[in-house]
Amino acid sequence: MTPQFETTAGVAVPAVTAEQMREVDRVAVDEIGLALLQMMEHAGRNLAEVAREVADGGRIVVLAGDGGNGGGGICAARHLANGGADVTLVLDRDADELTGAAARQRRVLAATDATIVSESDVGNAGEHLRDAAVVVDALVGYGLSGALRGTAATLVEATADAAHVVSLDVPSGVDATTGDAPGVAVDPDVSLTLALPKTGLAEAAVGDLLLADIGIPRGVYDTLGIDYTDPFAGARRVWLRNRT
Ligand SMILES: NC(=O)C1=CN([C@@H]2O[C@H](COP(=O)(O)OP(=O)(O)OC[C@H]3O[C@@H](n4cnc5c(N)ncnc54)[C@H](O)[C@@H]3O)[C@@H](O)[C@H]2O)[C@@H](O)CC1
Numbered sequence: 001m002t003p004q005f006e007t008t009a010g011v012a013v014p015a016v017t018a019e020q021m022r023e024v025d026r027v028a029v030d031e032i033g034l035a036l037l038q039m040m041e042h043a044g045r046n047l048a049e050v051a052r053e054v055a056d057g058g059r060i061v062v063l064a065g066d067g068g069n070g071g072g073g074i075c076a077a078r079h080l081a082n083g084g085a086d087v088t089l090v091l092d093r094d095a096d097e098l099t100g101a102a103a104r105q106r107r108v109l110a111a112t113d114a115t116i117v118s119e120s121d122v123g124n125a126g127e128h129l130r131d132a133a134v135v136v137d138a139l140v141g142y143g144l145s146g147a148l149r150g151t152a153a154t155l156v157e158a159t160a161d162a163a164h165v166v167s168l169d170v171p172s173g174v175d176a177t178t179g180d181a182p183g184v185a186v187d188p189d190v191s192l193t194l195a196l197p198k199t200g201l202a203e204a205a206v207g208d209l210l211l212a213d214i215g216i217p218r219g220v221y222d223t224l225g226i227d228y229t230d231p232f233a234g235a236r237r238v239w240l241r242n243r244t
């Protein structure tokens with residue numbers, strides 16, 4: 001039985017596997033014409049607003065990988081810096097290794113006064129996270145393959161002592177479909193998942209669960225035969241709970 005979620009207003013929200021979400025992404029981009037950067041901007045803006053609320057004026061550290069999840073985190077760092085927050089971006093690889101949308105987001109971030117730490121400067125990962133009011137986890141989302149390894153794993157281990165952790169889409173290290181953690185995984189206070197909740201979020205430790213509207217038109221879900229009712233009612237994001 002596919003786990004179901006619902007909004008606090010009682011609207012049923014279907015959960016999807018990583019594979020199904022990849023299909024949603026593909027149809028949105030290839031068939032409907034929505035650009036990845038458009039969806040990523042909504043992801044990043046929502047993430048920035050959530051992180052800003054939790055930080056309450058304190059320092060924010062964003063951990064970012066090199067995929068769509070990382071791109072959303074780097075975008076959030078821009079919106080946070082634009083709003084005057086004290087933001088540090090810590091990358092799990094060197095900045096010049098970033099590709100695609102994540103590279104584009106990092107290029108734009110350079111026009112803010114955010115501090116950018118590349119993998120080679122990470123050194124003692126805990127150092128960068130020590131006095132953060134909020135750590136944003138944008139290392140890996142539904143693109144996880146196997147147990148977290150390398151700098152991403154090191155950074156995830158350092159989040160254990162963080163005051164507050166907000167994960168983008170899926171806590172890094174958690175399998176979006178099953179909820180299993182093959183290796184280390186983030187144990188967040190809040191997870192901000194995108195467009196539709198993933199089936200694994202019903203099983204994993206996700207903290208409080210928020211669903212963000214990233215502007216996907218219902219025609220994408222209709223094309224894929226996903227029974228979708230708008231859960232947002234005009235809001236940018238809504239709280240979800242497991243549907244018993
Ligand atoms: N419609 C959607 O669902 C959208 C999703 N977006 C984001 O895009 C994400 C999916 O993007 P991608 O497919 O690029 O994948 P991810 O960004 O989830 O993960 C890929 C990255 O994780 C790293 N990685 C994977 N397994 C690892 C492991 N075991 N150890 C260390 N590093 C590992 C890869 O090197 C790569 O850098 C979603 O989770 C979401 O955050 C947004 O960009 C906007 C649209």
Ligand SMILES: [K+]
Nearest residue numbers: 137140170172
């Ligand atoms: K994540």
